[in-house]
Amino acid sequence: xxxxxxxxxxxxxxxxxxxxxxxxxxxxxxxxxxxxxxxxxxxxxxxxxxxxxxxxxxxxxxxxxxxxxxxxxxxxxxxxxxxxxxxxxxxxxxxxxxxxxxxxxxxxxxxxxxxxxxxxxxxxxxxxxxxxxxxxxxxxxxxxxxxxxxxxxxxxxxxxxxxxxxxxxxxxxxxxxxxxxxxxxxxxxxxxxxxxxxxxxxxxxxxxxxxxxxxxxxxxxxxxxxxxxxxxxxxxxxxxxxxxxxxxxxxxxxxxxxxxxxxxxxxxxxxxxxxxxxxxxxxxxxxxxxxxxxxxxxxxxxxxxxxxxxxx
Amino acid sequence: xxxxxxxxxxxxxxxxxxxxxxxxxxxxxxxxxxxxxxxxxxxxxxxxxxxxxxxxxxxxxxxxxxxxxxxxxxxxxxxxxxxxxxxxxxxxxxxxxxxxxxxxxxxxxxxxxxxxxxxxxxxxxxxxxxxxxxxxxxxxxxxxxxxxxxxxxxxxxxxxxxxxxxxxxxxxxxxxxxxxxxxxxxxxxxxxxxxxxxxxxxxxxxxxxxxxxxxxxxxxxxxxxxxxxxxxxxxxxxxxxxxxxxxxxxxxxxxxxxxxxxxxxxxxxxxxxxxxxxxxxxxxxxxxxxxxxxxxxxxxxxxxxxxxxxxxxxxx
Amino acid sequence: xxxxxxxxxxxxxxxxxxxxxxxxxxxxxxxxxxxxxxxxxxxxxxxxxxxxxxxxxxxxxxxxxxxxxxxxxxxxxxxxxxxxxxxxxxxxxxxxxxxxxxxxxxxxxxxxxxxxxxxxxxxxxxxxxxxxxxxxxxxxxxxxxxxxxxxxxxxxxxxxxxxxxxxxxxxxxxxxxxxxxxxxxxxxxxxxxxxxxxxxxxxxxxxxxxxxxxxxxxxxxxxxxxxxxxxxxxxxxxxxxxxxxxxxxxxxxxxxxxxxxxxxxxxxxxxxxxxxxxxxxxxxxxxxxxxxxxxxxxxxxxxxxxxxxxxxxxxxxxxxxxxxxxxxxxxxxxxxxxxxxxxxxxxxxxxxxxxxxxxxxxxxxxx
Numbered sequence: 004x005x006x007x008x009x010x011x012x013x014x015x016x017x018x019x020x021x022x023x024x025x026x027x028x029x030x031x032x033x034x035x036x037x038x039x040x041x042x043x044x045x046x047x048x049x050x051x052x053x054x055x056x057x058x059x060x061x062x063x064x065x066x067x068x069x070x071x072x073x074x075x076x077x078x079x080x081x082x083x084x085x086x087x088x089x090x091x092x093x094x095x096x097x098x099x100x101x102x103x104x105x106x107x108x109x110x111x112x113x114x115x116x117x118x119x120x121x122x123x124x125x126x127x128x129x130x131x132x133x134x135x136x137x138x139x140x141x142x143x144x145x146x147x148x149x150x151x152x153x154x155x156x157x158x159x160x161x162x163x164x165x166x167x168x169x170x171x172x173x174x175x176x177x178x179x180x181x182x183x184x185x186x187x188x189x190x191x192x193x194x195x196x197x198x199x200x201x202x203x204x205x206x207x208x209x210x211x212x213x214x215x216x217x218x219x220x221x222x223x224x225x226x227x228x229x230x231x232x233x234x235x236x237x238x239x240x241x242x243x244x245x246x247x248x249x250x251x252x253x254x255x256x257x258x259x260x261x262x263x264x265x266x267x268x269x270x271x272x273x274x275x276x277x278x279x280x281x282x283x284x285x286x287x288x289x290x291x292x293x294x295x296x297x298x299x300x301x302x303x304x305x306x307x308x309x310x311x312x313x314x315x
Numbered sequence: 316x317x318x319x320x321x322x323x324x325x326x327x328x329x330x331x332x333x334x335x336x337x338x339x340x341x342x343x344x345x346x347x348x349x350x351x352x353x354x355x356x357x358x359x360x361x362x363x364x365x366x367x368x369x370x371x372x373x374x375x376x377x378x379x380x381x382x383x384x385x386x387x388x389x390x391x392x393x394x395x396x397x398x399x400x401x402x403x404x405x406x407x408x409x410x411x412x413x414x415x416x417x418x419x420x421x422x423x424x425x426x427x428x429x430x431x432x433x434x435x436x437x438x439x440x441x442x443x444x445x446x447x448x449x450x451x452x453x454x455x456x457x458x459x460x461x462x463x464x465x466x467x468x469x470x471x472x473x474x475x476x477x478x479x480x481x482x483x484x485x486x487x488x489x490x491x492x493x494x495x496x497x498x499x500x501x502x503x504x505x506x507x508x509x510x511x512x513x514x515x516x517x518x519x520x521x522x523x524x525x526x527x528x529x530x531x532x533x534x535x536x537x538x539x540x541x542x543x544x545x546x547x548x549x550x551x552x553x554x555x556x557x558x559x560x561x562x563x564x565x566x567x568x569x570x571x572x573x574x575x576x577x578x579x580x581x582x583x584x585x586x587x588x589x590x591x592x593x594x595x596x597x598x599x600x601x602x603x604x605x606x607x608x609x610x611x612x613x614x615x616x617x618x619x620x621x622x623x624x625x626x627x628x629x630x631x
Numbered sequence: 632x633x634x635x636x637x638x639x640x641x642x643x644x645x646x647x648x649x650x651x652x653x654x655x656x657x658x659x660x661x662x663x664x665x666x667x668x669x670x671x672x673x674x675x676x677x678x679x680x681x682x683x684x685x686x687x688x689x690x691x692x693x694x695x696x697x698x699x700x701x702x703x704x705x706x707x708x709x710x711x712x713x714x715x716x717x718x719x720x721x722x723x724x725x726x727x728x729x730x731x732x733x734x735x736x737x738x739x740x741x742x743x744x745x746x747x748x749x750x751x752x753x754x755x756x757x758x759x760x761x762x763x764x765x766x767x768x769x770x771x772x773x774x775x776x777x778x779x780x781x782x783x784x785x786x787x788x789x790x791x792x793x794x795x796x797x798x799x800x801x802x803x804x805x806x807x808x809x810x811x812x813x814x815x816x817x818x819x820x821x822x823x824x825x826x827x828x829x830x831x832x833x834x835x836x837x838x839x840x841x842x843x844x845x846x847x848x849x850x851x852x853x854x855x856x857x858x859x860x861x862x863x864x865x866x867x868x869x870x871x872x873x874x875x876x877x878x879x880x881x882x883x884x885x886x887x888x889x890x891x892x893x894x895x896x897x898x899x900x901x902x903x904x905x906x907x908x909x910x911x912x913x914x915x916x917x918x919x920x921x922x923x924x925x926x927x928x929x930x931x932x933x934x935x936x937x938x939x940x941x942x943x944x945x946x947x948x949x950x951x952x953x954x955x956x957x958x959x960x961x962x963x964x965x966x967x968x969x970x971x972x973x974x975x976x977x978x979x980x981x982x983x984x985x986x987x988x989x990x991x992x993x994x995x996x997x998x
Binding site: 131 | 342345346348349352353356357358359360362363366430431432434435437438442443444445447450454457459460461462463464465466467468469470471472500501503504506509534559562563565566569570580581582584585587588595598599602605606609610612613614617620621624625
């Protein structure tokens with residue numbers, strides 16, 4: 004019998020190259036038939052916008068939002084070099100630091116707690132994973148309660164530690180950490196789930212071997228658990244960074260970018276420029292800048308960190 | 316039984332420094348740690364529930380209330396109508412309408428993503444055509460394009476299509492502001508879903524394809540009657556994942572809906588904050604109502620959810 | 632002193648009894664094999680010695696101390712797992728040095744010991760490699776090296792050869808025997824392969840359903856199996872069993888059953904006369920059966936049978952016979968080649984018969 008074929012279409016009684024060409028055309032035809040919805044959607048809503056955004060950046064927008072004069076690279080230069088953008092970058096960078104690192108630590112900690120062989124552990128697993136079911140809006144509203152200046156639990160706790168009653172979300176020094184805290188909680192479920200899956204993929208034998216070899220709890224964690232988790236760590240770091248850079252909802256609900264631009268991350272400033280000031284040109288420049296920034300950051304992370312990741 | 320040895324316990328001596336503790340002490344500590352973790356995770360939810368159950372007067376107190384009722388020395392009495400906040404929330408804000416909108420939006424997106432990614436994944440897994448590899452890479456590259464870059468042009472697209480004379484008058488039926496189409500159409504294709512399904516489709520043995528071919532199945536039949544039934548778990552995972560992403564969308568629905576009737580739950584909830592600054596507990600009740608569907612999803616579909624989320628992170 | 636004593640070890644996993652009142656002494660420097668089918672508790676017993684499982688009841692003694700409450704790392708044992716359990720992210724050198732690192736052995740000493748073990752095992756050129764870059768056989772040697780470097784009093788091995796291909800297995804078997812001789816340490820070796828057990832063990836302990844069936848030198852286990860299970864487990868193809876009734880004939884007993892009619896010797900008759908009921912299970916190994924002729928001698932048993940299937944192996948034929956009531960397997964000389972359906976006379980020496988109590992399965996001593 005003939006070698007297995009991907010498609011059992013009848014062969015046409017034509018000379019070699021022509022038949023081959025036609026079969027190829029048929030494959031292409033079928034391929035397109037299956038792929039055209041995705042291709043169309045991606046073209047209209049992903050690739051075209053990418054190009055259009057770059058294009059829009061070249062034009063100044065008038066106060067009504069219409070496309071104004073062509074200013075070319077000048078707008079790119081002025082916006083990306085401007086203090087506005089740099090401030091947003093700084094805020095975003097801080098925000099990423101505040102969310103990714105504690106997120107990993109807490110996620111891993113909870114996952115390790117949930118990975119024990121104890122009775123009723125599955126209840127705890129579900130609880131730890133539960134924040135994956137909260138949307139950005141729901142989580143933000145819930146934290147509004149906790150951050151409430153008069154009745155909030157967080158403000159009350161801080162009060163016990165000597166910090167006077169603060170309106171956290173209105174305080175330029177506390178707003179960003181407060182929003183970060185909300186975000187950490189929001190992403191905790193996801194981090195726990197991912198780390199738990201990673202932990203469960205570590206073969207039991209390795210732990211037993213380490214036990215016999217005399218590794219204590221810390222030794223086992225450092226020499227067995229962490230190295231085996233390194234692919235997961237990379238994933239969480241990369242994805243966490245990307246998510247941090249794209250945060251919008253919680254800022255919109257909690258602080259609207261303020262106070263005094265203390266939580267004005269890049270995405271939020273893009274939103275403000277585009278949909279409140281109707282300055283599409285500037286907004287597009289920032290968006291394109293953000294795109295390349297995230298791209299570069301992800302590539303750098305992959306390159307730099309992947310060396311330390313061990314794959315099986 | 317035939318053995319040829321004797322026991323020699325009497326000669327043995329217990330020596331050794333590290334004595335293993337009996338598990339009980341350690342177990343207690345672990346449970347304490349677990350409960351602590353659970354408390355931290357559940358605290359916001361718990362406080363929301365408490366606040367939702369409080370009557371208006373109670374929330375103005377200085378210390379946060381941990382319980383939704385007053386307790387004095389002898390009795391605990393419920394202060395104010397406890398459950399009244401929920402109907403109030405539904406009254407003052409069209410939460411039901413929002414939920415319907417969200418459900419429709421999410422439903423269409425989920426079904427759409429399942430269909431488009433199944434088709435695309437089939438093409439990448441089973442069909443051989445020139446440029447297949449390159450095209451797949453291009454598909455994957457869409458994952459790298461962040462929301463912000465596409466949002467402004469997409470918004471403009473929706474705007475322009477919505478104008479009465481776009482595409483000879485047809486445009487506004489395809490896309491316009493304040494429409495379900497605008498909420499759903501941009502998200503009907505997904506590279507993540509295509510990737511996920513393709514990985515799974517590639518594990519379907521070639522022999523199955525050959526057998527189907529011999530039986531006279533064309534591509535569509537094969538996809539519909541063989542591949543899809545075999546891929547139920549993956550499809551379920553993708554569905555749950557898509558549901559989560561779609562239901563939680565914030566920025567896009569914010570932009571394309573101005574009419575209150577078209578708002579999704581997320582946006583409606585956020586708008587609730589502005590409106591009901593006084594009646595905080597009503598807002599909390601509304602939040603809980605909005606959160607219900609997602610938690611139900613978690614409880615019932617935890618397995619699929621976990622599978623979908625960890626597809627990229629862990630080698631299986 | 633590195634003997635190991637199982638003193639009435641019992642292990643429950645919930646309802647399941649994995650190890651059932653096991654009492655066994657492994658002598659100092661002995662190579663003892665724990666043999667049995669899957670699920671017989673041999674791996675569990677090994678893990679209890681290692682300290683990876685706690686016994687539900689009973690005591691484990693290593694050397695002269697009771698180790699039940701001592702951590703695995705302090706029991707002075709080393710373990711080689713079936714799937715090697717090498718640390719995938721560490722080099723061969725670091726894998727072998729790991730246990731020493733955990734004990735804060737100084738670096739030079741670590742290097743020295745690793746190098747020494749590596750040379751013994753032929754790994755010295757592979758020290759920088761990671762496990763993923765090694766073949767199965769090489770990984771296995773690294774696992775061994777890791778154990779050797781610890782210089783333990785007891786080596787525990789859990790089916791270390793199962794993941795190797797047949798040829799490598801034979802080769803490694805011999806190397807392990809040599810290693811044991813060189814190291815002069817106690818080896819406890821778990822396997823389900825009776826060939827491994829017979830060739831490697833100084834003594835074999837056979838387990839079934841968690842209970843010890845017999846522990847003895849391989850030859851004894853072969854020649855005088857303690858019960859029907861051991862008799863059928865050791866030897867390939869397995870022993871043939873017949874069910875027979877005892878009748879008086881002359882000054883001895885006659886065993887009849889399954890087409891067999893065996894006049895028993897005086898010694899055998901005497902032993903069997905003590906049975907409560909006059910029935911017995913008779914066993915004869917395939918290798919002790921040969922083709923016979925009608926002129927049988929008194930100490931030979933004769934049985935008529937029809938050839939069922941013939942498997943020719945070149946050096947011998949493995950033939951399955953049936954005589955209407957039972958199937959008999961025999962290992963015969965390659966010639967004359969038999970054919971299906973042929974009627975033959977089978978012959979086997981009376982002294983090669985094994986007798987077992989049909990109720991308990993225990994061996995009946997006839998000598």
